[in-house]
Amino acid sequence: MHIRVLGSAAGGGFPQWNCDSPRCRAARNGRLIRERRSQSSIAVSQNGQEWLLVNASPDIRQQILDNAVLHPRGAVRSSSIAAIALMDSQIDHVTGLLMMRESDQPLAIYCTERTEEDLRSGFPIFEMLEHYCGVRISHLPLDGAAVEPPETPGIRILPVPLTSKAPPYSSHRLDPRPGDNLGFVIDSPDTGKRAFYAPGLGEVDDRLKAWMASANIIMVDGTTWTDDEMAQVVGGKKTSREMGHLPLTGEGGMLDVLADYPLARRILVHINNTNPVLDPESAERARLEALGIEVSHDGMDIRF
Template identity: 90%
Template sequence: MHIRVLGSAAGGGFPQWNCDSPRCRAARRGRLVSERRSQSSIAVSQDGHHWLLVNVSPDIRQQILDNTMLHPSGAVRSSGIAAIALMDSQIDHVTGLLMMRESDEPLSIYCTKRTEEDLRTGFPIFEMLSHYCRASVTHLPLDGHSIEPDETPGVRILPIPLTSKAPPYSRHRQDPRPGDNVGFVIDSPDTGKRAFYAPGLGEIDDRLSAWMASADIIMVDGTTWTDDEMSKVVGGKKTSRQMGHLPLTGEGGMLDVLADYPLARRILVHINNTNPVLDPESAERARLEAMGIEVSYDGMDIRF
C-alpha cells in the first residue's frame, strides 16, 4: 500500500497568507523555506495507478502539479485520482472540490451522511458542482464495516467515528453526532499491515485507543504544541481543544498518547503555522526526534 502526503499543514497552510508570526515570517523570508506546507490531504493507492484522494484541500491544484502520479495519462481529460473520500466537511478539507469542477465525469465521493448534509446546506458545494461535473455520493458506513471503493482496487478503508467539532456553518455544530468527523484505518492486503489516519482528533477513548494499538503506522493530529498556542502566538480566542484538536503537550496530550505505541511508526499531520515543531532547530522538534515521532511534510511517501 502506498500513501503520499499531499498536504501536511492545518488550515491556511504554512506560511499562512495573512500571518506574520515569527515562524511564518521566517518561512516567507528564507530561513524555513524548506518547511513550507500546503493544507492537509493524502492520496492512497494499492496499484500505483488508481488513487483515492482523502480530503480535497484548497491547494489541490498545486498538489496535483507536484505529484506526477496524479497527472493526466492516456485520455486528453483524465487523472490519477479515481475517487475521493472526505473525513468531514471542514473548509480546508473540501473546498478543493470546486477546483475539480472541470471533470468530464461526476466526482465519485465517499463521505458520511452528516458530511453530505453539511455540503448540501451550510456549505453547499455539492449543489454548486451540480452545475458542472456533479458529485456521485456514496455514504461511508459507521457500523464497523470496511469499504473498498470500486474505483481504487485493493484500497480498503474502515471509517472510525471521532469526537471532534462540526464546522461553524454546520446545522449540528452544537449537536455533535457520529459522522461529523471520521478517521480511517487503511489496510494493506499484500502485507497485512494497517495505517490509522486522523488529521482532526479532539478526544481519544478506549475504543479509539484499541484501533491505534492495532496500527503499524499512526498518522494523527499534530495541530498545536500547547492548548493555548493560538492565543499566545496570534491572539486567537479559542484553545486547541475548543477547536476540536488535541494539543501535543499537556495532561493527556497527543505525545502522552503516542508514547503508548512505541512499536508503531508515528507521524504528525495537520501542523498549524503556530506550532514550533515547524522549526527543525527548535527544542520541540528535538523532543519529537528523541521520542521517534516524525513530522510529516508535503510529498512524504509511506509504503506498508
Template identity: 55%
Template sequence: MKIRVLGAGAGGGFPQWNCNCHNCKRLRAGELRGTRRTQSSIAVSSDGRNWLLFNASPDIRAQLEAFPESHPRTGVRDTGIKAILLIDSQIDHTTGLLMLRESTSPLEIYCSEMVKQDLTTGFPLFTMLEHYCKVSHHPVPLNGEAFTIPSIDDLRIYTHALKSKAPPYSPHRHDPHPGDNIGVIVEQISTGRKLYYAPGLGEIEPHVYGAMQAADCVLVDGTFWQHDEMSRAGICEKRALEMGHLPQSGEGGMIETLSTVPAGRKILIHINNTNPILDEDTPERKTLEQAGIEVAFDGMEITL
C-alpha cells in the same frame, strides 16, 4: 500500500497569507529551518496508479500538479484519482472540490451522512457541482463495517466517528452528531498492513486507541504543541481542545499517547503555522525526534 502526503499544514497552510506570527515571519525572511506546507490532504494506493484522495483542500490543484502519479496517462482527459474520501466538511478539507469541477465524470465521493448534509446546505458544494461534473455520493458506515472502493484494488476501508464539532457554517454547529468528523483505517488486503488516519483528533476514545494500537502507521493530528498556543501567539483566546485538537505536549497529550503505540511509523499531520515543531531547530522538534515521532511535509512518501 503507498501513501503520499499532498499537504501537511492546517487551515491556512504555512506560511498563512495574512499571518505574521513568529514562524510565518521567520520563514518568509529565510530565518527558519523548515519548509512551506499546503493544507492537509493525502492520497493512498496499492498499485501506484489508482489513488484514493483524502480530502480536497483549497490547494488541490498545486498539490496534484506536484504529484506525477495523479497526472493523465491515457486520452485527452484522465487522472489517477479514482475516488475521494472526506474526513469532515471543514472548508480547508472540501473547498478543493470546486477545483475538480472539470472532471469528465461524476466525482466519486465517500463521506458520512452529516458531511453530505453540510455540503448540501450550509456550504452547498454538492449542489453547485451538479452544474459541472456532478457528484456520486457513497455513504460510509460508522459501525466498524469494512468497505472497498471500485478501481482501488487490494484496499479495505473502515471508518469510525470521532468527537468533534461541525464547521462554524454548519446548521448543527452546536449540536454534534456522529460523523461530523471521522477516523479512517486503511488495510491492504494482501498484506494486512494498516494505516490509521485522523488529521482532526480531539480525544483519544477507546475505539481510537484500539485503531492506533493495531496500525503499522499512525498519521494523526499535529495541529498544536500546547493548549494555549493561539493566545501565546497573540491570535485568539481559543484553546486547542475547544477547536477539536489534542495538543502534543502535556499530560494525556499526543506525545504521551503515541509513546504507548507500537506502530513502526508515527507521524503528525495538519500542523498549524504557530506550532514550534515547524522549526527543525527547536527543542520541541527535538522532543518529537527523541520520541520517534515524525512531522509530515508536502511530498512525503510512505510505503507500508
C-alpha cells in the same frame, strides 16, 4: 500500500496568508523557506495507478502539480485520482472539490450522510458541482463495517467516528453526532498492513486506542504544541482543545498517547503555523526526534 502526503499543514497552511509572526515570516522569505506546507490531505494507492484522495484541500491544484503520481495519464482529459473520501465537511477538507469541476465524469465521493447534508445546504458544494461535472455519492457506514471502493482496487477504508463538532455553517453545529467527523483505518486486504489516519483529533478513548494499537502507521493530529499556543503566538481566544485538537504536550496530550505505540511508525500531520516543531532547529523538534516521532511534510512518501 502507498500513502503520499499532499498537504501537511493545518488550515491556512504555512505560512498563512495573513500571518506575519516570526515563524511565518521566515517561511516566506527566510530561514524556514524550505518548510512551507500546504493544507492537510493525503492520497492512497495499492497499485500506484488509481489513487484515493482523502480530503480535497483548497490547495489541491498545486498539490496535484507537485506530485507526479497524480498527473493525468492515458486520455487527454484524465486523472489518476479515481475516488475521493471526505472525513468531514470542513472548509479545509472540501473546498478543493471546486477545483476539480473540470472532470469529464461525476466525482466519485465517499462521505457520511451528515457530511452530504452539510455539503448540500450550509456549504452547498455538491449542488454547485451538479452544474459542472456532477457527483456520485456513496455513504460511509458508521457501524464498524469497512468499504472497498471499486475505483481504487486493493484499498479498504474503515470509518471511525470521532468526538468533535461540525463546521459553524452546519445545521448540526449544536447537535454533534457520529458522522460529523471521522478518522480512517486504511488497509490492504492483500497485505494486511494498516494505517490509522486522523488529522483532527480532540479526544482519544479506548476504542480509538485499540485501532491505533492495530496499526503499522499512525498518522495523527499534531496541530499545536501547547493548549494555549494560539493565544500565546497570535492572540487567539480559543485553546487547542476547544478547537477540537489534542495538543502535543500537557497531561494526556498526543505525546502521551503516542508513547503507548513504540513499535508503530508515528507521524504528525495537520501542523499549525504556530507550532514550533515546524522549525527543524527547535528544541521541540529535537524532543520529537528523540521520541522517534516524525513531522510530516508535503510530498512525504510512505510505503508499507
